[in-house]
Amino acid sequence: MNETLRSRTRVVVTGLGAITPAGQTVEEFWQNLVAGRSGIGHLTMVDPAGYPCKFAGEIKDWDPTRYIERKAARRMARFSQFMVAAAAQAIDDAGLDLDAEDRDRLAVLIGNGGGGYPDIQEAARTLFERGGMRIDPLYLARSLGNMAAAQVSLQFGLRGYNGTIVTACAAGTQAIGEAAMLIRSGRAEVVVTGGCEAGISELGLAGFSVMRALTSYDGPPEEASRPFDALRDGFVPCEGAGALILESEAHARARGARIYAEIAGFGCTNDAFHVAAPPDDGEGAARAMAEALRDAGLQPGDIDYINAHATSTPLGDTAETRAIKRVFGEGAYRLAISATKSLIGHGLGASGGMETVATIKTIETGIIHPTINLHHPDPDCDLDYVPNVAREAPVRAALKNSFGFGGQNSSLAIVRYEP
Structure with a gap:
C-alpha cells in the first residue's frame, strides 16, 4: 500500500x-x-x-x-x-x-x-x-x-x-x-x-x-x-x-464500536456504449473493478470473493464473467463468486444495499452463500459461482459489483478490518 x-x-x-x-x-x-x-x-x-x-x-x-x-x-x-x-x-x-x-x-x-x-x-x-x-x-x-x-x-x-x-x-x-x-x-x-x-x-x-x-x-x-x-x-x-x-x-x-469490515476502495465508470445493454466484453465493468482495486491499494490476487451483479439475464451474466476475466486473468478461476439475486431477485437500486450486507457477512463469518438454480453449465460462464451449496472459506478481501441502465458501473473493495 x-x-x-x-x-x-x-x-x-x-x-x-x-x-x-x-x-x-x-x-x-x-x-x-x-x-x-x-x-x-x-x-x-x-x-x-x-x-x-x-x-x-x-x-x-x-x-x-x-x-x-x-x-x-x-x-x-x-x-x-x-x-x-x-x-x-x-x-x-x-x-x-x-x-x-x-x-x-x-x-x-x-x-x-x-x-x-x-x-x-x-x-x-x-x-x-x-x-x-x-x-x-x-x-x-x-x-x-x-x-x-x-x-x-x-x-x-x-x-x-x-x-x-x-x-x-x-x-x-x-x-x-x-x-x-x-x-x-x-x-x-x-x-x-x-x-x-x-x-x-x-x-x-x-x-x-x-x-x-x-x-x-x-x-x-x-x-x-x-x-x-x-x-x-x-x-x-x-x-x-x-x-x-x-x-x-x-x-x-x-466510541468502542464493533467493526465488521473496512470499505477500502470504490470504482465507478460508464460504458458509454448503450442505454440498456453492456458491451459484450464487459470493458466498463472491468474498469470499475480495477479502479476499486487501485483505490484500495490491492492487487487482483488479494481478492478472495466477488459478490456479483448477476441479474440472470443472458447478456449481462456473460459480460460480467468476461469483465472478471479481464481484471483477474487466469486468477479468475480461483475466485469464489456468488449471486445473491438467485435467492431474492433483482432489487434494482436496493440491490447494492442488500448485497453489500451479504458481502460483509461473508467476510465476518467465513461462509460464502451459494448461487442457487445453477444446474446447466454455460460454456461462456465457466468460473466458480459456488453452485447450490454454501461453502466455508476465509475471505480477507471481496469485491461487490453493481451495474445499471445508462452504462453505470460501480464496484466496492471491502476488506477484513485490521487495526
Missing part, C-alpha cells in the same frame, strides 16, 4: 440493517442465504395476467409501524418505509447514541432507482380518471426518489450532508462508495447509507416486460432466478432495502 493510501482516513462498517424478501432482519436474511432458501414467490402485489413474469421477491406481511410511528408511516412511500426500517436496524446494531453525537456531522447518502412507482401509477390513474385536483396532496412528497434519504434524516434528526444517488441498478453500491468518499473528505464522521426500492407495480412490470428483461419461467417460483445458468432468461423483480453505518476509523474506535 502506498503512503497516500496508508495515511488517508480509513472508513469502517459498524452497523447493518436489512429488509429483504429472504428476511426482515440481517440475521434472518443471512441464515436464509446460507441455507439456499429463496425469498421468491408468486406475484401477489400485481395481477400478472398478460405479462410473461409471474414471480417476484416481495416483502411479505410488511408492518412499518414496528419501526415508524403510524402517522409518519402513512406519509411515506413503501420504498422510504423500507429504508427507514433498515436504517433503524443499522443504527441500533452499531450501538450509535445519536444524542451523544453532533447531528450536524451525521450524514445520509442513499441509492434509489425509481422512487415511488406504485404512487406514480396511482396518481396517473387518478389524473386520467378523476382529474388532477383529486390527486393525493402527499403524492409528490412520497414518490420523489430523494424522499428515502429525506425521511431517514427526518426520523432520526440527522442534519448533516444529505444526498440521493439515482444510477438505476448501481445506485445502492455507488451510494456506499460515495459515502466512504464523504468521510474521507472530512465532511462527515458517520454516514447512514445503502439502497432501497419498492417498484413492484403494474407500471414497473409493464416497463420491464416490454423490454423483455424479465424471466418467463413457468416452473416453481424459487427456481426462476438462475444467474450464470445456461437456461437463464431474464430477471425476477424484488423489493427491499439494505443499510450500513459507515464511520471514520477514529470515530468508531473512540
